[in-house]
Amino acid sequence: MSEPLRIALAGLGTVGGGVIRLIETNAALIARRAGRPIAITAISARNRSKDRGVDLSRYAWEDDMVILGERPDVDVVVELVGGADGPALALARTTFEAGKALVTANKAMIAHHGLELATRAEAAKVAFKFEAAVAGGIPAIKGLREGAAANRIERVYGILNGTCNYILSTMEDTGRDFADVLAEAQAKGYAEADPTFDIDGIDAAHKLSILSSIAFGTAIDFRNVTATGIRRVLAADIAQADALGYYIRLIGMAETEVDEAGNRRLFQRIHPHLVHRDHPLAHVDGATNAVVAEGNFVGRLLFQGAGAGDGPTASAVVADLIDIARGDVGAPFSIPVSELDAAAPADTGHRRGKAYLRFTVADRPGVLAEITAAMRDAGVSIESLIQKGRAGEDSDQVLVAMVTHEGPESAIAEAMRLLEGSASLSAPPLVMHILEE
Amino acid sequence: MSEPLRIALAGLGTVGGGVIRLIETNAALIARRAGRPIAITAISARNRSKDRGVDLSRYAWEDDMVILGERPDVDVVVELVGGADGPALALARTTFEAGKALVTANKAMIAHHGLELATRAEAAKVAFKFEAAVAGGIPAIKGLREGAAANRIERVYGILNGTCNYILSTMEDTGRDFADVLAEAQAKGYAEADPTFDIDGIDAAHKLSILSSIAFGTAIDFRNVTATGIRRVLAADIAQADALGYYIRLIGMAETEVDEAGNRRLFQRIHPHLVHRDHPLAHVDGATNAVVAEGNFVGRLLFQGAGAGDGPTASAVVADLIDIARGDVGAPFSIPVSELDAAAPADTGHRRGKAYLRFTVADRPGVLAEITAAMRDAGVSIESLIQKGRAGEDSDQVLVAMVTHEGPESAIAEAMRLLEGSASLSAPPLVMHILEE
Numbered sequence: 001m002s003e004p005l006r007i008a009l010a011g012l013g014t015v016g017g018g019v020i021r022l023i024e025t026n027a028a029l030i031a032r033r034a035g036r037p038i039a040i041t042a043i044s045a046r047n048r049s050k051d052r053g054v055d056l057s058r059y060a061w062e063d064d065m066v067i068l069g070e071r072p073d074v075d076v077v078v079e080l081v082g083g084a085d086g087p088a089l090a091l092a093r094t095t096f097e098a099g100k101a102l103v104t105a106n107k108a109m110i111a112h113h114g115l116e117l118a119t120r121a122e123a124a125k126v127a128f129k130f131e132a133a134v135a136g137g138i139p140a141i142k143g144l145r146e147g148a149a150a151n152r153i154e155r156v157y158g159i160l161n162g163t164c165n166y167i168l169s170t171m172e173d174t175g176r177d178f179a180d181v182l183a184e185a186q187a188k189g190y191a192e193a194d195p196t197f198d199i200d201g202i203d204a205a206h207k208l209s210i211l212s213s214i215a216f217g218t219a220i221d222f223r224n225v226t227a228t229g230i231r232r233v234l235a236a237d238i239a240q241a242d243a244l245g246y247y248i249r250l251i252g253m254a255e256t257e258v259d260e261a262g263n264r265r266l267f268q269r270i271h272p273h274l275v276h277r278d279h280p281l282a283h284v285d286g287a288t289n290a291v292v293a294e295g296n297f298v299g300r301l302l303f304q305g306a307g308a309g310d311g312p313t314a315s316a317v318v319a320d321l322i323d324i325a326r327g328d329v330g331a332p333f334s335i336p337v338s339e340l341d342a343a344a345p346a347d348t349g350h351r352r353g354k355a356y357l358r359f360t361v362a363d364r365p366g367v368l369a370e371i372t373a374a375m376r377d378a379g380v381s382i383e384s385l386i387q388k389g390r391a392g393e394d395s396d397q398v399l400v401a402m403v404t405h406e407g408p409e410s411a412i413a414e415a416m417r418l419l420e421g422s423a424s425l426s427a428p429p430l431v432m433h434i435l436e437e
Numbered sequence: 438m439s440e441p442l443r444i445a446l447a448g449l450g451t452v453g454g455g456v457i458r459l460i461e462t463n464a465a466l467i468a469r470r471a472g473r474p475i476a477i478t479a480i481s482a483r484n485r486s487k488d489r490g491v492d493l494s495r496y497a498w499e500d501d502m503v504i505l506g507e508r509p510d511v512d513v514v515v516e517l518v519g520g521a522d523g524p525a526l527a528l529a530r531t532t533f534e535a536g537k538a539l540v541t542a543n544k545a546m547i548a549h550h551g552l553e554l555a556t557r558a559e560a561a562k563v564a565f566k567f568e569a570a571v572a573g574g575i576p577a578i579k580g581l582r583e584g585a586a587a588n589r590i591e592r593v594y595g596i597l598n599g600t601c602n603y604i605l606s607t608m609e610d611t612g613r614d615f616a617d618v619l620a621e622a623q624a625k626g627y628a629e630a631d632p633t634f635d636i637d638g639i640d641a642a643h644k645l646s647i648l649s650s651i652a653f654g655t656a657i658d659f660r661n662v663t664a665t666g667i668r669r670v671l672a673a674d675i676a677q678a679d680a681l682g683y684y685i686r687l688i689g690m691a692e693t694e695v696d697e698a699g700n701r702r703l704f705q706r707i708h709p710h711l712v713h714r715d716h717p718l719a720h721v722d723g724a725t726n727a728v729v730a731e732g733n734f735v736g737r738l739l740f741q742g743a744g745a746g747d748g749p750t751a752s753a754v755v756a757d758l759i760d761i762a763r764g765d766v767g768a769p770f771s772i773p774v775s776e777l778d779a780a781a782p783a784d785t786g787h788r789r790g791k792a793y794l795r796f797t798v799a800d801r802p803g804v805l806a807e808i809t810a811a812m813r814d815a816g817v818s819i820e821s822l823i824q825k826g827r828a829g830e831d832s833d834q835v836l837v838a839m840v841t842h843e844g845p846e847s848a849i850a851e852a853m854r855l856l857e858g859s860a861s862l863s864a865p866p867l868v869m870h871i872l873e874e
């Protein structure tokens with residue numbers, strides 16, 4: 001058996017503890033599959049004395065985690081600290097400067113600094129891997145970067161945030177409203193005390209920006225991911241979608257297109273969608289994640305599994321380590337950073353599709369006429385219109401939902417503009433795109 | 438850009454043509470991702486003059502495909518001839534003898550000779566890859582061998598035959614019977630003129646034997662895969678399953694267990710199952726395949742996509758080539774052949790689960806009493822019993838279906854033995870296992 005691959009672990013939270021447990025529990029089979037043992041040599045975390053339920057005494061301790069990257073007894077640094085900047089970024093830079101490989105689960109750092117770090121890794125000819133940063137335990141990056149590598153990827157999309165999917169599918173199962181389910185998820189530890197990153201689609205946007213770079217060979221462009229979260233989805237929307245044969249899911253979607261001037265443009269959006277019940281994403285429930293890649297030869301590939309949690313995330317981290325032990329030092333984003341295409345963001349107005357629109361309106365004559373007139377004036381064709389019951393028990397507001405025929409998104413935006421400031425609407429309309437089978 | 442990876446192509450049927458089209462169509466992006474171009478240098482097929490819709494004049498031609506393995510201008514041979522033995526096997530041996538890598542889609546050859554070939558490849562220190570042999574375009578082998586590499590795999594199972602799944606889901610959608618749907622599938626080219634390999638589960642058994650070797654580190658043991666196909670599934674069974682909340686799918690399943698003497702045993706079975714509607718495999722429709730791997734840290738991973746067809750299969754073949762171009766020369770079965778465990782087949786009697794039993798019986802008093810008495814005597818507990826209508830319009834036979842409580846499979850086998858030869862049964866009972874959520 002060859003020399004062990006020696007790793008240093010920065011960050012001993014849930015995932016860090018999971019990585020230690022995994023490497024200890026499955027040590028023998030990992031060594032067989034990797035062709036050499038994977039051995040933890042040094043660790044670092046903010047608090048040395050905290051009880052983490054694992055014996056840390058056999059590993060060297062560093063108070064300053066950045067030092068891990070410089071230790072001569074370390075081949076790979078595993079960064080599980082989190083945060084786009086700060087110590088995680090300092091550690092990553094130091095690691096590459098010292099000519100060592102880096103494995104991380106830090107989606108925010110990659111979304112913000114991935115190109116800089118990949119450039120450093122490529123210059124140092126060392127591995128830089130981050131399977132755990134996207135969709136937890138699912139080998140989605142490997143699936144795109146290697147499994148689908150022969151294909152021009154036409155679209156990559158999926159369910160990238162387990163907290164949102166848990167909330168939506170619980171709302172679906174129980175008929176309860178968003179705030180209620182969120183509060184329960186927070187109490188159970190499924191959602192953060194400050195749930196903004198999850199609920200507003202920012203976490204999913206981090207992941208999507210990484211996936212689209214690998215899928216399309218474009219430079220990571222997190223800042224131009226348009227993100228709308230799930231705060232405004234009502235139990236009534238879910239019931240209505242169900243009656244129409246759809247499930248509501250927060251979908252991250254990316255595509256490239258060529259504009260009129262012949263330039264490649266990148267479309268990236270996180271948005272709640274109505275997903276047709278015959279689409280595989282419709283049946284992804286609970287905290288599960290799923291990534292779909294559509295290639296010009298392979299067709300539609302789906303990768304599904306646990307999107308978070310210590311075990312699944314540790315599985316992805318150690319899979320990266322096994323790849324490194326086996327000798328994989330490929331380009332982090334599939335092609336060298338210097339060849340990535342800096343595509344400008346796409347204009348979404350000409351995108352065509354069906355949409356679900358829901359209005360919260362005053363219950364008085366003429367309101368429906370006003371809405372439908374705006375649709376007509378904007379050129380939006382209505383496929384079905386449902387005037388529903390009151391918005392709440394004591395409410396004098398009524399919910400009106402409609403599904404449009406397929407048409408350009410610009411027409412819907414125009415209709416929304418026409419209705420802006422209307423006294424009939426007591427809240428901004430909710431627009432959700434429809435993902436057909 | 439480095440030197441091209443030079444490949445020779447043996448077999449120019451549907452998949453061979455797909456590989457040529459893919460390598461030509463996506464040449465630029467393949468070169469970028471692989472770090473070097475992939476160039477076809479030589480080809481061979483049975484019939485040189487057949488029009489295949491692609492220009493073959495730029496490639497050297499060999500009448501004897503085995504010569505491809507010896508050509509000095511070839512780095513990798515791609516074998517797409519098929520057949521467990523014969524020219525395919527001769528070519529594979531020659532290729533490794535000449536110190537060249539081999540990529541193949543030939544599941545039968547791997548199921549029968551995979552260990553011998555992997556031994557040769559390992560001795561020659563060359564790559565031997567066969568992603569296209571299992572589940573078409575889905576990177577299922579990569580998913581197991583690399584994506585889930587950190588895990589002890591506890592179970593691997595899935596929908597491994599697109600023809601069977603197409604037939605079952607068409608029966609489901611249309612209410613038509615097996616023979617009728619099979620005939621249509623044959624007319625459309627979705628099923629072979631001789632459908633035995635697909636319909637009776639042999640093709641799925643080839644694939645399962647490969648997956649289980651990689652998942653569990655056991656020697657390939659195709660001969661001990663128990664295979665039951667879908668010939669005996671009736672439209673009435675599908676309707677009954679649906680009423681109970683299940684879909685019928687042909688499932689290949691493999692697990693390892695430890696017997697009383699402490700020896701590891703390998704369970705491998707292809708069998709039609711009732712799959713609970715909340716299980717992700719329930720919604721895999723048409724010719725789609727799906728593979729589930731359950732790992733001790735990652736939990737349940739699902740890989741889904743097109744299980745056959747020229748495009749998807751070519752995608753998997755070229756993904757292997759890109760891996761080779763990038764330098765991957767890992768053990769074909771994840772760990773070296775010499776370390777694979779020759780596990781004896783598991784005894785299935787103690788396996789516990791629910792089952793669906795369907796009897797075709799004479800329509801006369803006492804028949805049901807006879808069946809239920811056999812169940813009682815064998816210790817099978819019945820959860821629900823449905824006496825259904827006549828087996829056919831002009832039939833005097835009646836179908837009786839039941840679902841058992843969870844119990845050992847040996848009890849069901851015993852009940853079937855007690856009923857063997859009974860004058861009340863006009864056909865052998867159909868037993869299907871139940872895969873819960």
